[in-house]
Every structure is written in structure tokens, then in C-alpha cells.
Amino acid sequence: MNLFQLVVLPTILVIASLDLRSLILGRISQATWLARLICWVVATVLVFNPAIATRISSSLGIGRGADFVIYVFMLVSPIVWFRTQTQLHSIRSQVVDLARVEAIRGAKFGTEASVHGDRNGDT
DSSP, X not given: OOHHHHHHHHHHHHHHHHHHHHHHTTSSOHHHHHHHHHHHHHHHHXXXXXXXXXXXXXXXXXXOHHHHHHHHHHXXXXXXXXXXXXXXXXXXXXXXXXXXXXXXXXXXXXXXXXXXXXXXXXX
16 A cells, blocks of 8 residues: 555545535435445555556556546536536525515514615604
8 A cells, every 4th residue: 555545545535524424413414425435445546556547547558547637527527617607606506585484574574664665764
């Protein structure tokens, strides 16, 4: 085992353990956890045995295993980024809707200021 493997493999184990903790605490869904687990298992296999990535890349005509890993990362990253942006937009919309509901719920209707349209209460 080389130095890279000695550093990366325990790091992957810690990250996978944190994901399991998130699943147990209900912070992530089972589907999300399973997808992450698959990623960590694949990463572990490729770090432990880099020849697998080289064989896959050679069969695809890429050459080096590291290039194959980079290309996969380049394809997956925008998908993850766009999905994250979509979820963020949805959350922002929900916050705006919630703020509107709370503003309406807390509004005082029928006061003199609201009748005259004066927000400072001056008549």
C-alpha cells in the first residue's frame, strides 16, 4: 500500500461513516445514502486497485485510468451542480411563500393606518 492509499482510504471510511450517521439521524434519505455509499465503494475499489480504472479506460480508448476518473468527474459535476441549484431555487421559493403567509398572518387589518394607507400612523 502506498502513501496515497494510506491517506485516502481512511478518509473515505470517515466520510462514509459520517454519511451513515446522517442517515441514522434522518438528515438524508435512504436513496441519497445508497447513492453516496455506491460512490464511496467505487472510490475505495479504484484507490485500492488503480489497475481497474486503467483497464476500464483502455477499453473505452482513453488510455490512463486517471484520465477516465477525471472525465467521469467532469460529466457528473455539472449534473450535481445543476440539481443543487434547482433545489436551492425551490427552497428559496418556499421561504418566500412562508414569509408571505407569516406577513399576512401577522398583519393588523382594520386599523386607521391601513385604511388611510399611511404606514407611519400619521394622519
